[in-house]
Amino acid sequence: MSLPVRKFDAVVVGAGGAGLRAALQLSEAGLKTAVLSKVFPTRSHTVAAQGGIGASLGNMGEDSWLWHMYDTIKGSDYLGDQDAIEFMCRMAPQAVYELEHFGMPFDRNDDGSVYQRPFGGHSQNFGERPVQRSCCAADRTGHAMLHTLYQRNVRANTLFFVEWMALDLIRDASGQVLGVTAMEMETGEVWIFHARATLFATGGAGRIYAASTNAFINTGDGLGMAARAGIPLEDMEFWQFHPTGVAGAGVLITEGVRGEGGYLLNKNGERFMERYAPTMKDLASRDVVSRAMATEIKEGRGAGKEADHILLKLDHLGAEVIEKRLPGIREIARKFANVDPVKDPIPVVPTCHYQMGGIPTNYHGEVVVPRGGEHAAVVPGFYAAGECGCASVHGANRLGTNSLTDLLVFGRASGESVIRYLRENPGHKDLPGDAADLSRARLARLDGQAGGESVHEVGAEMRRTMQAHCGVFRFPDMLAEGVRRMQQVAARAARTGIADKSRTFNTARIEALELDNLVEVAMATMVSADARHESRGAHDRSDCPKRDDVNWLKHSLWYKDGSRLAYKPVNLTPLTAQTFEPKVRAY
Amino acid sequence: MRFSVYRYDPDKDSKPYMKDYEVALEPSDRMLLDALVRIKALDDSLSLRRSCREGVCGSDAMNINGRNGLACITRLADLKEPVELRPLPGLPVIRDLVVDMSQFFKQYHSIKPYLQNTAPAPEKERLQSPAEREELDGLYECILCACCSTSCPSFWWNPDKFVGPAGLLAAYRFIADTRDQATSERLDDLEDPYRLFRCHSIMNCVDVCPKGLNPTRAIGRIKELMVKRMV
Numbered sequence: 001m002s003l004p005v006r007k008f009d010a011v012v013v014g015a016g017g018a019g020l021r022a023a024l025q026l027s028e029a030g031l032k033t034a035v036l037s038k039v040f041p042t043r044s045h046t047v048a049a050q051g052g053i054g055a056s057l058g059n060m061g062e063d064s065w066l067w068h069m070y071d072t073i074k075g076s077d078y079l080g081d082q083d084a085i086e087f088m089c090r091m092a093p094q095a096v097y098e099l100e101h102f103g104m105p106f107d108r109n110d111d112g113s114v115y116q117r118p119f120g121g122h123s124q125n126f127g128e129r130p131v132q133r134s135c136c137a138a139d140r141t142g143h144a145m146l147h148t149l150y151q152r153n154v155r156a157n158t159l160f161f162v163e164w165m166a167l168d169l170i171r172d173a174s175g176q177v178l179g180v181t182a183m184e185m186e187t188g189e190v191w192i193f194h195a196r197a198t199l200f201a202t203g204g205a206g207r208i209y210a211a212s213t214n215a216f217i218n219t220g221d222g223l224g225m226a227a228r229a230g231i232p233l234e235d236m237e238f239w240q241f242h243p244t245g246v247a248g249a250g251v252l253i254t255e256g257v258r259g260e261g262g263y264l265l266n267k268n269g270e271r272f273m274e275r276y277a278p279t280m281k282d283l284a285s286r287d288v289v290s291r292a293m294a295t296e297i298k299e300g301r302g303a304g305k306e307a308d309h310i311l312l313k314l315d316h317l318g319a320e321v322i323e324k325r326l327p328g329i330r331e332i333a334r335k336f337a338n339v340d341p342v343k344d345p346i347p348v349v350p351t352c353h354y355q356m357g358g359i360p361t362n363y364h365g366e367v368v369v370p371r372g373g374e375h376a377a378v379v380p381g382f383y384a385a386g387e388c389g390c391a392s393v394h395g396a397n398r399l400g401t402n403s404l405t406d407l408l409v410f411g412r413a414s415g416e417s418v419i420r421y422l423r424e425n426p427g428h429k430d431l432p433g434d435a436a437d438l439s440r441a442r443l444a445r446l447d448g449q450a451g452g453e454s455v456h457e458v459g460a461e462m463r464r465t466m467q468a469h470c471g472v473f474r475f476p477d478m479l480a481e482g483v484r485r486m487q488q489v490a491a492r493a494a495r496t497g498i499a500d501k502s503r504t505f506n507t508a509r510i511e512a513l514e515l516d517n518l519v520e521v522a523m524a525t526m527v528s529a530d531a532r533h534e535s536r537g538a539h540d541r542s543d544c545p546k547r548d549d550v551n552w553l554k555h556s557l558w559y560k561d562g563s564r565l566a567y568k569p570v571n572l573t574p575l576t577a578q579t580f581e582p583k584v585r586a587y
Numbered sequence: 588m589r590f591s592v593y594r595y596d597p598d599k600d601s602k603p604y605m606k607d608y609e610v611a612l613e614p615s616d617r618m619l620l621d622a623l624v625r626i627k628a629l630d631d632s633l634s635l636r637r638s639c640r641e642g643v644c645g646s647d648a649m650n651i652n653g654r655n656g657l658a659c660i661t662r663l664a665d666l667k668e669p670v671e672l673r674p675l676p677g678l679p680v681i682r683d684l685v686v687d688m689s690q691f692f693k694q695y696h697s698i699k700p701y702l703q704n705t706a707p708a709p710e711k712e713r714l715q716s717p718a719e720r721e722e723l724d725g726l727y728e729c730i731l732c733a734c735c736s737t738s739c740p741s742f743w744w745n746p747d748k749f750v751g752p753a754g755l756l757a758a759y760r761f762i763a764d765t766r767d768q769a770t771s772e773r774l775d776d777l778e779d780p781y782r783l784f785r786c787h788s789i790m791n792c793v794d795v796c797p798k799g800l801n802p803t804r805a806i807g808r809i810k811e812l813m814v815k816r817m818v
Contacts, residue, residue, distance in 0.1 A: 039636070040688070042731055043644040057711075100712040103702030103766065105720065105727045112714030137727075143643055144727060151701040186681055215638040248615060251641045332641060335660055336617070456628040500632035502598040505682040508631035 003181070003436050004191045007428055008034045010418050011179055011195040013166045013222060016044035017142070017404060018386025019201030020149035021411025022365075022418070027156040029419050034193055036164045036182050038217055038510075041150045045203055045215040046407065049142025050254035050328060051119060052134030053099075053408065054401030055092035059113045060132035065089040067124060068133065070580055072402060075121045075285050076395025077537035077547060078582035079235065079555070081571035084363035084391040088402075088409045090575075095408035096135050104148040105137050107325075117325070118259040121285040121399040121587070130283050134401045139254050139328040145404060165510060166221060167439040169198070169229040169382075172432045177367075177382035179431075180225070181439040185510060188503030190443070192436055196428055197381050197418040200226070200359060201411065204387035205521040206239075209352035209471075210463040213245050213252040222388040224517025226359045227524065228438065231379065232369060232557035232566065234390040235357035236521065237529035238538045240398055241472050243289040245351025247309035249336040253329055253348060255400040258282040260325050262314035264293065265345065266301040277587035284587035287397040287538045290350035294472045297349075304347060311345035318342075350472050355521075356398055356538065357528075358390035360557065360568075365389065365414025370557065375568040381421070385414040392555065395570075396537020446512055452497015455512045462489045462515075462522050470529050476543045479530040486519075486526045493519045524558040531565055532556060549582050588612055588622060589669035592633065596682050603680070607669065619666065620647055620659040635684040642797060645732035648675055649684050655734035655795045675737040677746065690746045691733045691753070698750060698758040698776070703769035719765045726760035726805060728798050729753060735792035735802055741785040748781035752792035752802035755783065759805035762812065774813055783809060 012023050015037035026033040037044065056063040068089040073080055100106055100114065107115035116132040124131040137144035153160075163185040170178045170192070179195040205220025206212040223233055243264070244253040258264075263282045266272050276292040277284035284292075293310045296302060303311050314322065319342045322330055326341075333341045360376070362368050365383045368376035386407045393406055469482030493515055500508040534548035535541050554567040572579050588610060595603035610625045620640055627633050635658075636646040642660040650673040651661055678686040704713075736742045736751035750758070758777060761767045777783040783806065792802040 039638055039644070039646065040692075040731070043636075043638050043646050045639065045644075047644050047730075048639050048641065097708075097710070097712055101702075101704075101708040103761075103764065105723045105764075106712070108715050108717045108720045110717060112716050114712050140643075140728060143730070147727070154696055155699075155701040215644065216640065217638045249617070328643075335662075336641070454628075455631070498631055502596050502632070502682075504596055504598050505634045505685050507627075507634045511631075 005194050005431070006034070006191055008032050008193060008195045009422055010197045010199060011036065011193045012199045012201060013180060014044070014201035014203060014386070014388070015041035015160065016201060016203055016386060017046035017146060017149060017407030018411035020146070020153055021408055022199055022201060022385055022415035023158050024149065024153055024156055025412055025415025026418060027153065027158040031419065031422060034159055034161055036161045036166055036193070038163065038165045040162050041160065042147055044146060045218055046142045046146040048215065048252065049145070049404055050139040050252060051256035051259065052117060052136035052141045052401045053096055053145070053404040054119065054122065054133050054399065055096040055135055055405060056089065056133060057093050057096065057114060057116060057135065059109060060116050062124065063131055063133060065092065066577060067126060067131070068092065068122070069577060070126050071122050072393065072399055073580045074127065074585055075397055075399040077397055077585060078549070078553065079392065079395030079536060079570055081392050082574040082579060083571050084393050086574040086577055087363040088393050088405060091409045092405045095405065095412065099145060099148060099408060102148050102152045105144050107136055107138060117256055118283060119400045120255050120258065120283045120289065121280070122401070123280070127279070130280065134256065134259060136256065138324070139256055139326045141404065165513065166225060167442070167513065169225045170431065170435045171229050172429065176380040176429060178429060178435070181436050186505055188506060190436070190439060192431065194428060194431055196425065197383065197421055199383040199385065199414055199418055200388050201384070201386045202388045204355040205518060206352050206355065208462060208466050208518050208522040208525065210467040211245065211250050211349070212352040213242055213250055214352070219514035219518050220521035221514065221517045222384065223359060224520040227520040227560040230559070230561065231359060231367065232559045233357060233524045234360040234555050234557055235392060235528070236524040236558055237532050237556060238356035238396045239352055239525065240286055240354040240356060240538050241290040241350040242353035243286055243293055243350055244312055244348040245353070246332065246336045247347040247349045250351050251332055251336045252353065253312060253332065253346060255286070257312060257314050257326060257329060260321060261317050262312055265311040265313055266296045267303040267307060268301060272296055280587035285397055286400060288587055290472055291540060293350055309347040309349050312348045313345040314341050315343055315345070354398055354403060355387055356390070356394040356396065358388050359384040361389045361391050363391055363413065364417040365410050366417055370566060370568060383414045383418055385410040396539060442513070442516065446496070446498060446509060447501060449495065449497035453492045453495050455496050455498065455508070455515050458489060458492045458496060459515050459518065462486070462519060465489060466522055466525065470526055472540065474529060474539065474541050476541065479526065482526045483530050486523050490519050490523055520560060523563060527563050528556045528558050528565065553582065588663065590622065590626065591669045591671045592626070593673040594633070594683055595680055596632070612663065617662060618659050619651065619661040619663055619670070622663055623658055634682045643730060645730035648732040648734045650674065650676055655738045657732060657734070657797045660797060675733055677737045677743040688733060691736055691751070694750045694754040695731065695757060698754050698773070699769070700757045700761070702761065702764065702767050704766055705768065713766050715765055722763045723760060725800055726756060726763060729756055729800060730798060732797065734795045734797055738791040738795045740789060740791070741787060745781055745785055749785035750777070750782050752806070755786070755809065756800060756802040756805045759809050762809065774809070774816065777809060778813060
C-alpha cells in the first residue's frame with residue numbers, strides 16, 4: 001500500500017510564532033508552502049506568552065543591542081553561541097517594528113511609541129542597573145503576537161493544513177531531508193508531504209514534567225521526529241524552571257509582575273531575593289530566582305500550611321496599574337489560586353517552563369550536525385526555528401522575553417534561508433522507497449497491540465520520574481537512578497495500546513504518538529544531565545556545584561541510537577562584536 | 588462526580604447518545620477539564636480538543652449544562668450534577684465534543700482580519716497614543732473559541748450569511764485601530780441585510796464570552812458609524 005504524495009516547495013511543521021513568521025516569509029515570496037499544525041494556528045502555545053518581546057528600542061531610556069547581547073550571554077551562563085546571540089539582538093528592534101506594522105496592539109507611551117517594561121536579567125551598561133526592554137501588550141503579548149502573525153498570514157493566503165500531525169521526518173540515504181509524513185486528525189488519513197525544504201517550528205516539550213506551565217500540545221514532536229531520523233538533540237539537560245507558576249496549578253504568572261514592581265516573600269515576609277542578588281534582586285535571571293525560591297522552601301521558610309510555596313506580592317502596585325498592565329494575571333490568580341492580587345499575594349513555585357536545548361542549528365536556522373571532522377555540517381533541506389531549535393541563543397538559561405524575540409528573528413531568518421536554498425536547488429529529489437515505512441510501522445503496531453500499556457499511566461510515570469530526578473536541584477544518585485527509570489519508561493512506551501481504533505478524530509491515537517516524542521525528549525534530558533559534571537545555568541548538580549569552563553564549556557549532543565552523547569564547542573566569536581569572555585556570574 | 592457526555596463516532600455509531608460517567612476526583616481537580624482528563628484516562632475513546640488549560644487558546648469550548656464555556660476555566664464546584672456536556676450547538680459534529688469549525692473561521696476570514704495600511708511603513712513603529720490604543724481594549728483579546736457565535740440564534744439560522752459576533756468583534760477591532768485605513772471598505776462590506784444586520788441584540792454572546800468581551804457593543808458601534816456616514 002502506498003500513501004498519497006503531495007509535493008510542495010516547502011513544508012513548515014508548526015504554526016506558532018516561529019512557524020507563522022517563517023510561513024509569512026515563504027508565502028510572500030510566492031513559494032508553494034504547506035503549513036501543518038496539530039491545532040488551529042491561534043491555539044499554538046505562543047498564545048500563552050505574557051510578559052513581552054526583548055528588543056533594545058530604547059523607548060524608555062538609553063539602550064543598545066550590545067547591552068542586550070551581553071545580558072543574553074551572561075544569562076546563558078556563557079553556553080550561548082555568541083554569533084547567534086549577536087544576530088538575534090541586532091535584529092530584534094527590526095523584528096518588533098515589523099510586527100507593529102503588521103498591526104500588533106502594543107501598549108504605548110505618551111509620545112505614541114511602544115511601551116517597554118523591565119524584565120529579569122536585562123540591564124543597562126553591562127549589568128549596572130535594570131533596563132526597560134520588554135515590548136508588551138499588557139500581559140497578553142503572546143496572544144496579541146500570535147493573532148497578529150496569523151492575521152498577516154491570512155492576508156498572504158498561506159496554505160494551512162489544520163489539525164494535521166506530522167509523524168516522521170523523511171531522509172534519504174545521503175541524509176538529505178525530503179519532507180514528512182503526516183496524519184489528518186479528522187479522517188486518520190496519512191500523506192507524504194514531499195518538500196524541497198522542511199522547516200520545523202514545533203515548539204517545546206515541557207510536558208515531560210509533572211508540574212509545567214506548558215500546554216498539553218507541547219510534546220516535542222519535532223524533537224522526537226528528528227531524533228528518530230538520526231539527528232542529535234543539543235543541550236537537552238537545560239530546562240528552565242520559571243520562578244512563578246501558580247502553586248498546585250502550574251499556570252504561568254509573568255515575570256512582568258516583578259518587572260512592574262512586584263516581589264517575592266518567604267513565610268517571614270522577608271524579601272529574600274535581596275540576599276541572593278543584591279543588584280537585580282527579584283529581576284535576577286530565572287535560574288537564580290528559582291534556585292533561591294527552592295532553597296527558601298527547602299530550608300523551611302516556605303509559606304502556607306505545608307510551607308511549600310513562596311508569595312508573590314503585588315497589591316502595592318495598586319488596582320489601577322494591575323488592571324492596566326497585568327489584567328490577565330489578575331484573572332488567572334482569581335481562577336487558579338482563589339486570590340485577588342489587588343489584595344493578597346499569589347502563591348507560586350518554580351515550574352517547568354522552557355526548553356533551552358533542541359535541534360541543533362546555526363543562526364540561519366539551518367540544521368547542523370557533526371560530520372567527518374566538522375562540528376556543524378548543514379543537513380540539506382532541513383531547518384528549525386523557535387523553541388524546538390537550538391541556535392544556541394539561550395545556552396544554559398534563557399532570559400525572559402528572549403523566547404518571543406527568538407521566534408520572530410529566527411522564524412524570519414530560517415524562512416529567508418529556505419528561500420535562498422530553493423533558488424539554488426531547483427526540483428524535487430526522488431523519495432526513497434522506504435519514505436513512509438517508519439510511520440506505517442508505528443501506526444500498525446499501535447493498531448495491532450494486544451494488552452498494551454496505558455498511554456496515560458506510562459506518561460504519568462515519565463512525568464513523575466522527570467520531576468523527582470531531574471528538577472531544579474539535581475543529585476548524582478538520583479540522576480543515575482533516573483536514567484534507569486527512563487529506560488523502563490521507554491520500554492513500556494514501545495508497547496502502548498489504545499482501546500479506541502476509530503479513524504475519526506482519534507485523540508487516543510494522537511496521545512500515544514505524542515508519548516513516543518515525549519519519551520525521546522525525556523531520555524535525552526536525563527542522559528545529558530547525568531553526564532554533565534558541573535553546574536551551569538539551569539543545570540545544578542550537588543556534587544559539582546561550580547561551573548567548569550575547562551571541561552564543560554561545550555554543547556551536549558544526544559543521539560537516540562544507543563542513547564550516546566557527543567559534544568561540540570561553544571562559539572565564542574561574535575559576528576562583529578568583541579568576545580564576551582566567561583566570567584563569574586552575579587546579579 | 589457524575590457526568591453525562593454527548594458521544595458520537597461516525598465510524599461506529601448510527602446516532603448520537605449520552606454516556607454517563609462517574610469519576611473520583613482529587614482535591615487538585617479544580618476545573619471541568621481536570622475531570623475530563625480523568626474521564627479520558629478511564630475511557631480513551633472520548634474525543635475533545637484541549638491545549639493551554641488556562642483559557643487563552645480557545646480549544647476546549649463546549650456546551651456545559653446548557654451554556655457555552657471553556658472547560659479549563661469552568662469550576663467544578665459551580666456545576667450542578669450530573670454535568671451535561673455537549674458539543675457547541677449549531678456546528679456539524681465531527682465526533683463527540685469535537686465540532687467542525689470551518690463555517691466559523693470562514694466568517695472570521697471574511698471580514699479581512701488584518702491591518703490594512705498602504706502608506707509606506709516608517710523606519711520605526713507607527714505612533715499611536717495611549718488613548719487611541721485603549722480603543723482596542725475589549726476587542727483584541729478574543730480567543731476565537733466560538734462560544735459566542737454558537738450561542739447566537741441568528742448565527743444558527745444563517746451561519747453562511749451572518750458574520751456572527753466573533754467576526755464582527757474582529758471587524759470593529761480593525762475599524763477602531765487608528766493605524767487601519769480601510770474603515771470605509773469595511774463598512775461597505777458589512778452594509779448588508781445579513782452580514783451585520785442579522786444581529787438583533789439578543790446578547791447571548793455577551794452572556795457566554797469566557798473573556799468577558801462585549802461583541803454586542805462592538806456591533807452597535809459599527810451600526811453607529813454606518814448611520815453617521817449616511818447623514
